[in-house]
Amino acid sequence: MVQYDPAIINQFAESLYLKAEKVVRNYTVRGCFLGLGLGLGLAAVVPEWGTLMAFLAPIGMFGYFGYSAGQSAAFKYKLEAQTALCHAKIEENTRKPV
Template sequence: MATEYNPELIQKLADKLYSQANSSIVLGTLIGFVAGGFFGLSASHESPIGVVIGVVLGSIVGYLIGQSRAFSLRVQAQMALCQRQIELNTRR
């Protein structure tokens, strides 16, 4: 039995990649927030200023990492959609 082409699967893949891209920004920021808070807490010996600085810097770094990952996922989704559209355009 041969596997047949199914353009809906490619669309589902692209939708899932976009969903993961959106989640990666939130997750990256959250992880950076928590990690920055712990780092600020340990580095500043429980000084509130150190914790705030750690949280802010950690959140920024986490956001930037999440943005980078999201960009890669969106590019993958666009490549899949492009291939799907090429197939649909050239179908006889």
């Protein structure tokens, strides 16, 4: 018979939070690369803007958009982790003393 172990729930919650951090980082990096691609195109099409401005503005803008989208995507992992921790706490508080 399997016994209840709250440490497993805590470990699961920690892994979900790590996954949420990775999602935010991945979305941010993808946004920056998307901005880099746009910056390369802008530098070729509009040379009077200057190479530095044509690169930095889209990278920063799309990096921020990626970060925001990553925060939204990571929210579901954080919510699932908090739900699991809440269930573990409820079980702890309602357990009958031995």
